[in-house]
């Protein structure tokens with residue numbers, strides 16, 4: 001596993017790159033945890049547990065300090081406290097302030113690769129905006145009240161686990177073929193089935209393993225410190241598959257498409273069939289907007 005640090009307009013994020021023995025892909029975790037950057041000691045923010053990779057921090061047999069630095073395990077800039085995943089419970093303190101409780105659980109998005117939506121801005125789907133919106137929400141700070149009545153701003157924290165599962169797992173070439181079938185009038189589910197694929201071929205065991213490695217599975221040995229995660233998704237299969245794989249999801253946070261939030265009917269026309277298919281054929285947990293009319297759905301193919 002390799003980690004690197006990336007400054008962004010929002011702040012800094014850590015990229016963790018994972019290899020695995022299930023598929024031949026390099027999956028990513030995009031980790032937002034301000035505790036990792038904490039150097040200003042006028043405000044002490046510690047979290048329980050830290051979003052910290054177990055496999056990265058483990059010392060490998062016979063590795064030299066240089067080996068550790070190149071694979072990203074060098075953590076010299078961090079405090080000894082923030083390196084220790086068994087630190088005590090979340091405490092947010094200002095000098096003289098009492099303890100602050102109720103810091104929210106980390107916010108996590110399991111995001112599937114979409115070259116067309118994320119890289120070239122295709123409006124056939126909402127994948128690009130979902131990635132941006134997930135990071136925006138993860139970075140979002142919260143105000144909490146201290147025991148002595150003051151407000152403390154707690155920086156947002158969480159992760160995007162970025163899975164290389166292009167086209168719901170069928171790959172880019174098959175997805176482009178599916179687009180051609182969609183242009184002939186079929187919806188996303190039928191197009192996949194006509195190509196001999198499943199409606200959704202994604203699996204989530206590798207994502208769950210990455211979350212376990214980051215301490216985000218809710219499987220901490222001490223239940224007092226185990227806050228579980230809040231998961232950003234509308235997809236019931238994703239929630240069920242992660243829970244089956246041992247991840248404790250304490251809250252599902254919906255992702256409402258931008259065109260629905262902004263009642264942007266013009267741009268909704270590009271993704272209308274895609275979004276309606278998610279709700280009507282894939283069971284995504286969203287209420288359709290009261291505008292945009294009705295697009296005919298395929299019924300000739302079923303799972």
Ligand SMILES: Nc1nc2c(ncn2[C@@H]2O[C@H](COP(=O)(O)OP(=O)(O)OP(=O)(O)O)[C@@H](O)[C@H]2O)c(=O)[nH]1
Pocket residue numbers: 110111112113114115124125127130165166167168169170175178179188192232233234235238255274278284
């Ligand atoms: N096969 C196929 N895949 C698509 C299409 N459009 C986007 N995708 C892929 O769909 C995946 C995103 O999945 P979605 O079903 O949109 O959303 P989700 O991740 O299941 O659910 P949320 O967590 O609620 O966003 C990415 O891998 C995209 O590449 C399409 O028309 N056909």
